[in-house]
Amino acid sequence: MKARTRAAAILLTPFFVLFTAVMVVPIGYAVWLSLFTEKQSGLGFGGTETVFTGLDNYTAALGDRAFREGFGVLLGYCLFYIPLLLVGALGLALLLDSALARARRFFQLALFLPHAVPGIIAALIWVYLYTPQLSPVVKAMEAGGIGFDFFSPEGALPSIVNIALWEWLGYNMVIFYAALQAIDRSVLEAATVDGAGAWRIAFSVKVPLVKASLAMVGLFTVIGSLQLFTEPLILNKGTGSAVTSTWTPNMYAYTAAFDRNDYGLAAAASVLLALTAALLSFAVTRLTGRKGKRA
Amino acid sequence: MSKPRTANVWLSKAAVNGALVLAVVYMLFPLVWLLTAATKDAGGLLAGNAFSFDGFDLDGNLSRLAEYNDGIYFHWYANSLLYAGFGALACSFVSVAAGYAFHVYDFRGKEKLFGVVLLGVLVPTTALALPMYLLASEVGVVNTYWAVLIPVLVNPFGVYLSRVFCAGYIPDEALEAARIDGAGELRAFWSIGLRMVMPGFVTVFLFQFTAIWNNFFLPLVMLSDQKLYPLSLGLYAWNSNAHAEPDFYPLVVTGSLLAVVPLVVAFVSLQRHWKAGLTAGSVK
Numbered sequence: 001m002k003a004r005t006r007a008a009a010i011l012l013t014p015f016f017v018l019f020t021a022v023m024v025v026p027i028g029y030a031v032w033l034s035l036f037t038e039k040q041s042g043l044g045f046g047g048t049e050t051v052f053t054g055l056d057n058y059t060a061a062l063g064d065r066a067f068r069e070g071f072g073v074l075l076g077y078c079l080f081y082i083p084l085l086l087v088g089a090l091g092l093a094l095l096l097d098s099a100l101a102r103a104r105r106f107f108q109l110a111l112f113l114p115h116a117v118p119g120i121i122a123a124l125i126w127v128y129l130y131t132p133q134l135s136p137v138v139k140a141m142e143a144g145g146i147g148f149d150f151f152s153p154e155g156a157l158p159s160i161v162n163i164a165l166w167e168w169l170g171y172n173m174v175i176f177y178a179a180l181q182a183i184d185r186s187v188l189e190a191a192t193v194d195g196a197g198a199w200r201i202a203f204s205v206k207v208p209l210v211k212a213s214l215a216m217v218g219l220f221t222v223i224g225s226l227q228l229f230t231e232p233l234i235l236n237k238g239t240g241s242a243v244t245s246t247w248t249p250n251m252y253a254y255t256a257a258f259d260r261n262d263y264g265l266a267a268a269a270s271v272l273l274a275l276t277a278a279l280l281s282f283a284v285t286r287l288t289g290r291k292g293k294r295a
Numbered sequence: 296m297s298k299p300r301t302a303n304v305w306l307s308k309a310a311v312n313g314a315l316v317l318a319v320v321y322m323l324f325p326l327v328w329l330l331t332a333a334t335k336d337a338g339g340l341l342a343g344n345a346f347s348f349d350g351f352d353l354d355g356n357l358s359r360l361a362e363y364n365d366g367i368y369f370h371w372y373a374n375s376l377l378y379a380g381f382g383a384l385a386c387s388f389v390s391v392a393a394g395y396a397f398h399v400y401d402f403r404g405k406e407k408l409f410g411v412v413l414l415g416v417l418v419p420t421t422a423l424a425l426p427m428y429l430l431a432s433e434v435g436v437v438n439t440y441w442a443v444l445i446p447v448l449v450n451p452f453g454v455y456l457s458r459v460f461c462a463g464y465i466p467d468e469a470l471e472a473a474r475i476d477g478a479g480e481l482r483a484f485w486s487i488g489l490r491m492v493m494p495g496f497v498t499v500f501l502f503q504f505t506a507i508w509n510n511f512f513l514p515l516v517m518l519s520d521q522k523l524y525p526l527s528l529g530l531y532a533w534n535s536n537a538h539a540e541p542d543f544y545p546l547v548v549t550g551s552l553l554a555v556v557p558l559v560v561a562f563v564s565l566q567r568h569w570k571a572g573l574t575a576g577s578v579k
Contacts (some may be wrong), residue, residue, distance in 0.1 A: 007480030008400035015393035030426035100311040116558040118509035178574040227421040
């Protein structure tokens with residue numbers, strides 16, 4: 001028995017040592033840092049000193065309009081992106097799962113393929129496709145009489161939602177499709193015998209049975225959305241873009257740390273972001289947990 | 296009697312498959328554009344039909360890619376291979392060892408400890424990158440290979456997946472038999488458990504390899520020496536130059552195409568594994 005406990009300890013140690021070093025300690029350090037501010041001592045001649053300022057960094061971040069607007073952008077992004085992603089991915093999975101679909105393996109692979117493209121490269125490709133001088137899409141739209149500026153204040157959010165959808169639609173579709181395939185076929189046969197049509201079966205039988213997958217995808221999408229950084233950063237470098245350097249909270253923290261060298265503020269912003277993620281995951285699991293457990 | 300019905304079925308079939316084809320077109324046309332654009336010089340990229348092979352100059356683009364700044368692009372390529380290859384291998388090993396321990400052994404507080412791992416899955420990694428950078432600069436590893444390699448060794452989701460896979464692949468009898476034959480616990484893990492859970496190991500490796508290859512925020516924060524850049528960061532730097540210097544466009548586009556190739560090949564050839572990984576993640 002002792003040999004087994006020792007073996008368990010040996011096998012678990014590498015993971016938990018690393019886990020502590022790159023997750024637990026940085027979280028603690030971020031909280032610690034967020035309580036201090038670098039101050040110029042005297043009249044600015046004596047270099048800087050680190051001063052304990054309690055929650056000042058938090059009030060500074062929350063008091064900064066740019067930071068609050070970043071959360072507004074995130075909220076708009078989530079309200080726009082998450083329903084489109086869930087409905088789109090589930091819709092495609094239902095289509096693929098219907099008896100009428102052909103070439104299922106091809107469709108799965110083709111729809112999944114964008115996920116193999118690194119996020120930064122996906123963003124680059126789409127920004128080129130948004131740029132009027134480079135893009136066949138913009139040219140085609142103009143030829144059809146549609147003028148749409150993908151970098152304008154109204155265009156920036158849809159532009160970024162489109163990139164994210166392109167990256168994640170197929171990935172989540174595969175998850176939903178796998179869940180649909182796992183449904184006991186006799187349940188579907190029984191529904192058919194009872195006279196339910198394809199639509200009825202899809203919405204009243206299949207969808208309720210994959211609620212657990214929906215909840216999980218929803219949870220991971222919310223956490224992923226809070227981290228929004230790469231795509232807007234690339235759009236931010238586009239000329240004449242409405243995306244600012246503090247457009248999302250993550251960008252705000254990055255700018256605070258590397259442009260302003262205000263580590264305390266950056267740490268406070270990071271902690272607030274992580275807290276939001278924790279609260280949201282708690283809320284999502286609470287809301288969906290009980291119903292989802294069965295499937 | 297069956298005439299209207301067959302027509303109806305045919306119509307539905309066309310609608311279902313038509314919708315799927317439309318989705319595939321949306322998914323694939325940016326990749327087709329990447330492929331054709333990579334064959335063009337800066338002039339052809341800025342004018343002309345993007346979806347044709349007019350002004351074909353792939354060789355030229357490739358040699359410029361190889362020559363620019365003493366071939367730094369392929370240096371980045373080698374870095375990416377190192378970060379993703381070594382990082383994913385070590386991470387899979389660490390994850391499978393932990394997942395195996397969670398599956399095979401009983402000890403006090405086991406499920407609580409596993410709960411901590413699951414909490415780790417929910418921590419937003421970009422919120423960690425900044426504190427990680429500040430810690431790394433205290434320790435003095437900022438701007439070294441280690442700054443990017445060590446953080447990617449930890450993947451709580453990999454531990455979760457490994458536990459699920461161990462439960463599916465390793466029957467208790469196999470381990471009992473090994474013990475009766477006199478194998479120690481670590482020996483049983485190494486020569487029985489690890490072999491049996493190999494498909495799970497490959498799955499964790501595939502996902503971690505992709506994650507590291509795609510990693511952008513961490514290298515952006517940690518690295519300032521161009522020689523240490525992975526592809527993602529290098530291409531980002533080039534793209535930032537392209538607005539002032541259009542000659543960079545073909546470099547970025549052709550470089551992006553080459554950077555995508557290994558992942559596409561991996562996903563096409565390892566379909567069984569990524570599907571297994573996604574399913575194992577979703578069903579529980």
